[in-house]
Amino acid sequence: MKHQFNKSIIGLLFLVFSGAALGQNRVLSPMEENAYDFLFLHLNYLKNGANSLAPFYAKLYDIYKSKSGRVTVFHMGDSHIDAGYLTAEARRGLQEIFGDASRGLIRPRVKKRVRLRGRYRDMSIAIDQPQEMTLARFQVGLKETDPSAGFDQLVFFHEKGEEYLDFLVLSPEGKVLGQVSSGQTGFNPGPTPIQLDRLYREVTVWAIRSRKSQHLVQLYGISLENNHPGLLYHSYGVIGAEYSNVILSNFVLNQLKFINPDLVIVSLGTNDSFASNFSESAFVANLNTLVTAIRLQAPQAAIILSTAADSYQRPKRKSRPLANANNLTVCQAVSRYCLANNLSCWDLFSIMGSYGSMRQWKQVMLGGSDLIHFTKAGYDLQGKLLSTAILNGFWDYANTRSN
Numbered sequence: 001m002k003h004q005f006n007k008s009i010i011g012l013l014f015l016v017f018s019g020a021a022l023g024q025n026r027v028l029s030p031m032e033e034n035a036y037d038f039l040f041l042h043l044n045y046l047k048n049g050a051n052s053l054a055p056f057y058a059k060l061y062d063i064y065k066s067k068s069g070r071v072t073v074f075h076m077g078d079s080h081i082d083a084g085y086l087t088a089e090a091r092r093g094l095q096e097i098f099g100d101a102s103r104g105l106i107r108p109r110v111k112k113r114v115r116l117r118g119r120y121r122d123m124s125i126a127i128d129q130p131q132e133m134t135l136a137r138f139q140v141g142l143k144e145t146d147p148s149a150g151f152d153q154l155v156f157f158h159e160k161g162e163e164y165l166d167f168l169v170l171s172p173e174g175k176v177l178g179q180v181s182s183g184q185t186g187f188n189p190g191p192t193p194i195q196l197d198r199l200y201r202e203v204t205v206w207a208i209r210s211r212k213s214q215h216l217v218q219l220y221g222i223s224l225e226n227n228h229p230g231l232l233y234h235s236y237g238v239i240g241a242e243y244s245n246v247i248l249s250n251f252v253l254n255q256l257k258f259i260n261p262d263l264v265i266v267s268l269g270t271n272d273s274f275a276s277n278f279s280e281s282a283f284v285a286n287l288n289t290l291v292t293a294i295r296l297q298a299p300q301a302a303i304i305l306s307t308a309a310d311s312y313q314r315p316k317r318k319s320r321p322l323a324n325a326n327n328l329t330v331c332q333a334v335s336r337y338c339l340a341n342n343l344s345c346w347d348l349f350s351i352m353g354s355y356g357s358m359r360q361w362k363q364v365m366l367g368g369s370d371l372i373h374f375t376k377a378g379y380d381l382q383g384k385l386l387s388t389a390i391l392n393g394f395w396d397y398a399n400t401r402s403n
Helices: 007-012 054-066 085-098 252-259 280-297 325-340 358-363 376-402
Strands: 070-077 104-106 135-141 151-158 166-170 176-180 192-200 202-208 219-225 230-237 263-267 302-306 344-346
Touching: 054 070, 054 085, 054 230, 054 302, 054 376, 070 085, 070 252, 085 230, 085 376, 135 219, 151 166, 151 176, 176 192, 192 202, 219 230, 252 280, 263 280, 280 302, 280 325, 302 325, 325 344
Parallel strands: 070 230, 070 263, 104 230, 263 302, 302 344
Antiparallel strands: 104 219, 135 202, 151 192, 151 219, 166 176, 166 202
16 A cells, blocks of 8 residues: 555644744744655645734734733534544643643433434533432543643533432532532522632542432533643534534523633534535535534634535445545635635644545544544544644734835
8 A cells, every 4th residue: 555554654644833933934844754645745735824814823922922911712613523533632732832721511411322413403412300310420531632731620511490300519528628609599500610729630520419409411512721821622522413413502602702702613514515415605604504503602702614525425325435525615605605714724624635535544543434434543633633733824924014
């Protein structure tokens, strides 16, 4: 095989950075050597980024110079984001330069397999608890491989009311660190922060009943944060998400005003393109509705729309998979929309090799067997390419500003 996969290549692939003093030419490349010649690395930049991302880059510049403050990124999407690998690598690359404000948003996971394709449903524990049930326990923490220094604050995104359970936070040793009340007393519609006594990498959370009226748990997510200056990178992906149904999410749009992001990245379009009755005009209308909603809830945020990755589909159940022609239409529509509406576009579809390139990714063990999803290495590659594109745009801004 021409592109025989070799894990040692990964070390060559990304983020070669040295001597990035402001005012000098940037020294930043997505890879020392293009080990995969089907990639179009010259396209790995943010279209319209200089204009639309200037406010975001200005905040990054202030943090870079002063080593104080915080910049917040919120990355929403479908199963490609739900996997967590792409966003973890993007976060790693950006926090290496701007500082570690910890992990950001994580979501509770249910062990029972739930079919979500075709609709957007918040992953949460939302069940009627039996009266004899007094607590539910789960772990909250960082993976061993996560480079973050840890977190000393938890922010709970949860429903509130007399019927909802409270949350108790305990250290690994069993020490009570704080309690989150979901009751109506002193009702605050926003998320609830809990300050911890030091940095942790793991804590335990109990959902507890302290009143007879409590019988529901509705937890949308918990943000892991610290008081360090730097960048906080939230990610929120749901299997089967489309532009049309993410608009209906109880969490994403309603909570954006509390998250207060400086940058929103949207990675959608794959599931939209699989629709049997796909319509470009309907797709653009849904895209515009989502962007309008984001701007309403987070008017200060810059926006990056990512085109969907190349993918294949089977016209019939056992037929040979074919490259998804609708995906090409979706990606072109996203690019045109960004240009017309002063948004930045990260054209992953073109960068990865365009129409039909998913087979080449699969051949080198970057693409999944379904020709829709990717392996961890494939998502790692995309995350590093995304952070490279953002950083290259930032260094262009910084060099211009410092001259």
